[in-house]
Amino acid sequence: MALDLRVNGKPYAVNVEPRRTLLDALRHDCGLTGTKKVCDMGNCGACTVILDGRTVYACLVLAAECENQSVTTIECSDQDEAPWLSALQQAFIDHDAFQCGYCTPGQLMSLSALFSKNSTPDEQAITDAVAGNLCRCGAYRHILKAASAVADAERAKWADP
Ligand code: FES
Ligand code: FES
Known part of the structure; x- marks a missing residue:
């Protein structure tokens, strides 16, 4: 078809x-x-x-x-469609949030969808968002750190000087 x-x-x-x-x-x-x-x-x-x-x-x-x-998909470079994707990708690099990288595109898409709805998620919201994404390399702590860093940076933008 x-x-x-x-x-x-x-x-x-x-x-x-x-x-x-x-x-x-x-x-x-x-x-x-x-x-x-x-x-x-x-x-x-x-x-x-x-x-x-x-x-x-x-x-x-x-x-x-x-x-x-x-x-x-993970290839999206359109800021309107996936406004958080590049910040999350950079955070994954900065926080060493992958080993083999096989789960990484899926993790990033789940987080990208989360941040589009909530730009300052807490640890529980981040954990819930990637609950359906298995990582056989066990990079979970670093994935959480990476996503938390993006949320913290966003929070800092809105904090009182
Ligand atoms: S390849 Fe689709 S859930 Fe595993
Ligand atoms: S980085 Fe290897 S499965 Fe997650």
């Missing part, structure tokens, strides 16, 4: 079988391999993307369901 997808603000015309998942469509038909395929069954969160503002596991969504919706 012919589908018109909108990913990171850009149009992608793809031709796929009806059973094609969003994850496979992104990776194989759109050439966007930043979204990772690990379990392919909704267990790990490596494939997390943002669909119309909410996080989804792309391996559990059919590409055909995504027409007329906005898909945001």
